[in-house]
Amino acid sequence: MTTDIRDIPEAHVDRALDLHYLVFHDSAGAATRKRQHELLRNCERVGAYDGEEIIGFTAAHRLGLSVPGGELPAAELDFVSVAPTHRRRGVLTAMLGELWRRCAADRRPLACLWASEDAIYGRFGFGPATEAYSVEIDSSRPLDLRITPDRRPLRLLGPEDAVPVIAPLYEASRARRGGRLARDEAWWRRSVLAQDDDDDDDDGPARIVVLGDRGAPAAGYVVYRVGEKGIVTVQELEAADAPAAAALWNYLASIDLTRKVRAWAVAADDPLLLFAADRDQVRVTGQWPALWLRLVDVAEALTARSWAAPVDLVLEVRDATLPANAGRFRLTADPSGATYEPADAPADLALDVRELAACYLGGTPLRRLVRAGLVEERTPGAARLLDAALETEYLPFTGEDY
Known part of the structure; x- marks a missing residue:
């Protein structure tokens, strides 16, 4: 053919x-x-x-x-x-x-996707780089919290007014976490705040609620829908801090004529899972790889990101699809920057490009992949050194199924 x-x-x-x-x-x-x-x-x-x-x-x-x-x-x-x-x-x-x-x-230098079948994309060099939890809250009773929610007022915004108010919070989240997509106003309106009226859409229109005084920067927002069966579906929730997040979750759990709150994707380090007082009321119902990442140009990707600690290692990288990425390279990095050059020295770590992609955003510890037999540690302690350099304050997260 x-x-x-x-x-x-x-x-x-x-x-x-x-x-x-x-x-x-x-x-x-x-x-x-x-x-x-x-x-x-x-x-x-x-x-x-x-x-x-x-x-x-x-x-x-x-x-x-x-x-x-x-x-x-x-x-x-x-x-x-x-x-x-x-x-x-x-x-x-x-x-x-x-x-x-x-x-x-x-x-x-990067490509990414949501994998319909995990088995397909690994062979093309993609690795699961972000992880998400699905969460369900029993809202038939008041939400039990260990912290005091932010007391600032909540207000409902229409999609036509929302973007200038909520976009700065999303951008602040992108600055903290890897794995988040850039959005222009058209993307916000078409892909995030779309008001579908299809007959097969039983979740209702998107609602946007913002926390904060009118005229002041918002402290948090949530985009959600309410279905006919009294289920609140959370599409996206961003908050400046834990009290702001608590105020938004508390609001969602108190909407009249509803019985459950479901969030299909929250970050693995979302504070809700810690400040919820009753984990029988707030349950993790799923844990799954979210965004799959491909390092199309390994050198460009590694030298463009920031590094948390000094590291000087030789990596032996396998890439059956893009041979320019394959070979032995010395990675030298610290908080001031990084270099990645071909090397003749023996490798400290040997790995496939898909495993490097899984670790790239800081969400997957390399040591876990060594224990799983997917990465070969030829110099003892090398994986721990690279993990320390790749570490990020916040776990990467992708909550947008584009």
Whole structure:
């Protein structure tokens, strides 16, 4: 089979969406499809064609991704689909190869995605770089807290007024945590605060509640929806500190005519899990890898992030997909910066690029991967040294299923 890899023109976007719905056994109402069509108009679209039939499709958003100490350009992969009639024929490999070429040309050292099947993306060099918890609160009784919630007033905002008020809090979170996507106003309105009216959407419209005095910087916000069964679904909650977070969680648990609060994704170090007085009332219902990361250019990625402690080690990196990343390299880093150069010296650590991606944002201790047999520690103590250098004050977190 001859596969032609080329851009998907705007005239073929609806055909690409049809393929995506077929592959994921999904359908979309008019509002959702319209929003996804608009989303695809504003990103890269790579297609695999068999003649004039689209048999593969992937999109890549051009957004910055927060990393320790700053932000890097990234390709955020989305809508990755291969027709069921053309599986196991190298279609996905060919599309990703085209994306790697584009990343190199545009100096985007990172790529990321939400993995529909974990087993697929590891072989392409992706590793799970952020972790999330799903949380459920029994709100049939008042929320029992160990700290006093912030007493400042709460107010409801409409989507048209919300972005200037809540965006600074999100940006502050991006400065603290790796793994968070950059947002412009269009992304906020289209992907975060969208007011779907599809018949298959039973969670109601997005509601935005802000903590803080009118005219003053907000101390926190929450975006949530309330379904017909009395379940409050939390889409996103950001707070300047623990008392502000407590005020927002307390509000969510006290909404009339509701019985449960569900947050599909909170950070593994979210303070709610500590200041909740009754862990039978606030339960972790799931723990799962969230954003998968690919270091497309290992040298650029490592030298661009910040480092918590000095380290001087030789890494032997395997990368079957992008050979330029493979080999032995000396990583020398400290809080002032880093270098990463080819080396002839024996390796202190040997690892695949997917394991390096898993550790890159500071969320996965390398020592855990050594114990799992996925990283070879050739110099005793080398993994602990690299862990100390990679450490971050806050765990990385991605709560946005783009």
